[in-house]
Amino acid sequence: MTSRLDRITQQRWAKLDRIRARGINPYPNSYHRSHTTQQAIALLEEQKKGLSGKQEVIVAGRIRAIRSMGKSFFLDIHDGAGKLQLYLHRDHLNEANRKLLKELDIGDIIGASGELFYTKSGEPTLEVAELTLLAKSLRPLPEKWHGLQDVDIRYRQRYLDLISNPEAKETFRVRSRVIAAIRDFLNRRGFLEVETPMLQPSAGGALARPFITHHHTLDHDFYLRIALELHLKRLIVGGFDRVYELGRTFRNEGISTKHNPEFTMLESYQAYADYNDVMNMLEEMVSGIVRKISGKYKIKFGDDTINFKPPWPRLELRQAIIKYCGIDFNKFPDADSLRAEMQKLDIEVDPTKDRGRLIDELISTFVEPNLIQPTFLVDYPVEMSPLAKKKPDDERLVERFEAFAGGMEIANAFTELNDPIEQRRRFKRQLEKHHQEAEVETIDEDFLLALEYGMPPTGGMGVGIDRLVMLLTNQQSIREVILFPQLREKE
RNA sequence: GGGCCGUUAGCUCAGUUGGCAGAGCACCUGACUUUUAAUCAGGGUGUCACAGGUUCGAGACCUGUACGGCCUACCA
Numbered sequence: 001m002t003s004r005l006d007r008i009t010q011q012r013w014a015k016l017d018r019i020r021a022r023g024i025n026p027y028p029n030s031y032h033r034s035h036t037t038q039q040a041i042a043l044l045e046e047q048k049k050g051l052s053g054k055q056e057v058i059v060a061g062r063i064r065a066i067r068s069m070g071k072s073f074f075l076d077i078h079d080g081a082g083k084l085q086l087y088l089h090r091d092h093l094n095e096a097n098r099k100l101l102k103e104l105d106i107g108d109i110i111g112a113s114g115e116l117f118y119t120k121s122g123e124p125t126l127e128v129a130e131l132t133l134l135a136k137s138l139r140p141l142p143e144k145w146h147g148l149q150d151v152d153i154r155y156r157q158r159y160l161d162l163i164s165n166p167e168a169k170e171t172f173r174v175r176s177r178v179i180a181a182i183r184d185f186l187n188r189r190g191f192l193e194v195e196t197p198m199l200q201p202s203a204g205g206a207l208a209r210p211f212i213t214h215h216h217t218l219d220h221d222f223y224l225r226i227a228l229e230l231h232l233k234r235l236i237v238g239g240f241d242r243v244y245e246l247g248r249t250f251r252n253e254g255i256s257t258k259h260n261p262e263f264t265m266l267e268s269y270q271a272y273a274d275y276n277d278v279m280n281m282l283e284e285m286v287s288g289i290v291r292k293i294s295g296k297y298k299i300k301f302g303d304d305t306i307n308f309k310p311p312w313p314r315l316e317l318r319q320a321i322i323k324y325c326g327i328d329f330n331k332f333p334d335a336d337s338l339r340a341e342m343q344k345l346d347i348e349v350d351p352t353k354d355r356g357r358l359i360d361e362l363i364s365t366f367v368e369p370n371l372i373q374p375t376f377l378v379d380y381p382v383e384m385s386p387l388a389k390k391k392p393d394d395e396r397l398v399e400r401f402e403a404f405a406g407g408m409e410i411a412n413a414f415t416e417l418n419d420p421i422e423q424r425r426r427f428k429r430q431l432e433k434h435h436q437e438a439e440v441e442t443i444d445e446d447f448l449l450a451l452e453y454g455m456p457p458t459g460g461m462g463v464g465i466d467r468l469v470m471l472l473t474n475q476q477s478i479r480e481v482i483l484f485p486q487l488r489e490k491e
Numbered sequence: 492g493g494g495c496c497g498u499u500a501g502c503u504c505a506g507u508u509g510g511c512a513g514a515g516c517a518c519c520u521g522a523c524u525u526u527u528a529a530u531c532a533g534g535g536u537g538u539c540a541c542a543g544g545u546u547c548g549a550g551a552c553c554u555g556u557a558c559g560g561c562c563u564a565c566c567a
Contacts, residue, residue: 004536005501008518069530070523089524106517119525143502143516145528150502152559164502207567253566254492360567384567412567430567477560490558 005140012138015103019133022099026136031111034058037077037084041124044116057126059084060111060134062163063104065144073101074125077110078163085125086112097131107137155485168480171473174293175481178469179246181289182266189281191242191268196231198224198248204444205229205387207430209252211261224250228267229387229460230447233416236269236458237450244268246465257477258408261486264465273459274415275399279376282403282411282461283310286374286468293472301406301474304372308405312374320377321359325366329359329381330396354433356383371404386426388414406471413461420451 019026035043035057046052061077061084068074075086090098104110114129142148147164154161154168161168183193201220203210205227213222228245235243249265270278290308291297297309315323322328325345332338335355342349342358347365349358359381367377380400382390388398399415417423427443469481479485 003500003538004518007536008501011518065527065529067526067529068523069526072524072526074526074529076527085527087525091524119527121525121527123525123527125525140501140517145516146503148502149504150498150559152498153502155559160502209566251566254564256563256566257561259566354567356567380567386567488558 008140009138012105012136015105016136016138019100019103019136022096024096024100024133026133028132028134031060031132031134032058033060033111036081037061037079038081040084040116040126041082044118044124047116048118054115056113056129057116058111058113059126061109062137063106063108063110064141066104066106075104075110077112085119085123086114086128087117087119087125088128088131092127092129093131100131100133104133105137107139107141108133109135109137151479152487155479155487156490158483171469171475171481172483174473175469177293178289178472179465181292182246182285182465185285185288186242186244186268189242191244191270192240194232194235194240194243194245195247196225196228196235196245198250200225202442202444203227204447206251211250211252226251227462228265229462230444232267232269232460233455233458234447234450236271236416237453237455241271241456242269255486257479258467260466260478260482263478263482266463266465267460269416269458269460271456271458274457275378275401275413275459278413278459278461279314279378279401279403282413282463283312283374283376286403286405286410286463289468290472299472299474301372301471302476304406306373306405306471308374312376312403314376314378314401316379317359317363317377317381318379320367321362323367324370325362327362329355329362354383356381360384368404368409369407372407374403374405376401376403385414386430387417387423389417389419408467408470409464410467410471411461411463413459416455416458416460418451418455418457420448423451424448 016026037059040057040059043052043057047054059077059079061079063075064078064083065076066073071090073088075088076083077086088101090101093101111132111134112126112128112130114127116124116126119125142160142164148154148160154165162172187193199213199215199222201222203223203226206229208226210223210226213224214220215222226249228247228249232243232245244266246264246266248262250262252261253259255261287297287308287310290299298305298307318329327341327345329338332341335353335358338355338358339349339351339353342362347361353361363377378401379391379397380388382396382398385398385400388400391397391399401413402409403411417426424443427448431443466478466481470476470478473481475481
């Protein structure tokens with residue numbers, strides 16, 4: 001039994017053979033167009049206004065529709081810029097083009113030259129004088145009207161998604177503009193873009209399970225980075241006062257609508273600044289990007305409208321938790337007493353969690369889902385933040401903030417701890433707490449060595465770019481903003 | 492890792508109480524010299540995700556597997 005797919009494919013192979021038999025290369029090396037479809041339409045508009053004269057135009061693109069009317073044919077071609085209708089008349093084509101026309105299918109890439117005109121219904125159209133096949137398509141495209149709906153195919157064969165679904169294409173255009181806007185913002189402020197190792201002898205700067213790989217020549221295991229932090233701080237020590245890196249980070253954790261194993265982070269570090277300076281900068285950067293991309297500060301996200309117009313509310317973490325669940329963590333100085341209090345609220349509490357993780361659970365359960373409008377939570381308990389500097393007036397807290405919007409954490413920042421002795425103490429404490437569960441737990445001695453040479457007071461931040469793009473494209477799943485999200489291998 | 496749901500033609504989807512496998516698009520043949528989701532006439536190309544089971548009879552019911560979606564867990 002042959003399937004429809006086999007049949008369609010066989011028909012197209014037969015067409016390919018006939019084309020080759022006529023001495024035509026169905027996959028020529030190059031073709032130089034004079035205009036994109038968008039430029040051609042603009043030119044026609046100028047011609048209509050008398051601003052420019054008739055001229056030959058050469059365009060190229062993928063055939064998305066064929067409408068034949070006796071001796072006339074209308075083809076819609078799409079290129080990266082847009083689409084254009086082609087008009088062909090059998091009697092106006094040479095013999096070779098007449099034969100080629102019969103072998104064309106939706107999906108083929110073609111080039112065409114001729115003059116532009118408006119049809120009587122006002123459609124900008126190229127009257128084709130010469131037609132060239134640029135690539136024969138051997139498989140049928142998804143249906144034109146409903147597009148491609150199957151998310152499995154949309155992610156695995158993203159090119160089909162991009163061909164069929166204009167809104168998918170737009171999502172990734174926005175993503176590119178967001179990243180360009182971030183670079184522009186930071187470059188203008190004198191930040192230096194740098195690249196630091198993804199392969200690291202120990203994965204530090206956060207606490208997450210790393211991916212492990214092996215270098216054969218060195219005969220040594222390496223870890224894919226889980227954060228950018230520790231290398232960027234080395235550069236602050238080195239005297240680059242303002243650095244940032246936009247790059248892929250890898251965490252060997254669960255996959256969800258808000259987590260992909262590899263995701264894009266921005267981290268920036270600024271010498272002679274503290275977390276208040278960073279907070280102001282982040283607020284300006286994100287609100288500026290929102291306005292640049294969408295034209296205004298208000299955007300739609302799911303059922304909500306989020307207003308990024310600064311200033312954003314700044315709420316002490318302690319007060320936020322009191323507000324949303326009534327627990328004042330200052331009254332519970334150890335894990336046991338806090339856990340007991342949390343159990344009164346009917347939360348299932350993991351007995352192995354330390355105080356920092358319990359507070360984190362309070363944030364994610366009670367606070368985070370309520371932070372739809374952009375909000376800064378400030379001043380975190382020291383147990384949760386081994387790389388942040390303590391507040392001068394409260395030993396229990398560090399100068400740290402997290403920014404939230406749409407019920408998601410989008411940034412994490414602090415006044416960086418630059419006391420090498422204190423930093424070593426914090427690492428050791430972390431190690432004692434987690435040595436049983438964590439797969440990799442070694443103190444990054446090279447980083448401590450760098451701190452011992454002296455790092456200026458520094459403010460740093462990390463921003464989850466994928467989540468920021470989710471907000472700006474109104475997508476509820478991180479897979480919609482990552483071109484090739486992680487999926488299980490088939491078979 | 493756990494729970495619930497899904498998988499039918501290349502694509503988008505129907506498929507009733509267990510009784511011949513369906514539609515639209517696409518594709519093939521024909522008509523049509525400005526159509527545009529072109530229209531009109533004709534054609535039907537399928538391992539109903541996979542493997543078992545129940546049954547006279549399974550796309551449908553049962554079990555398992557694969558993949559996906561949502562929730563949940565993990566992720567300072």
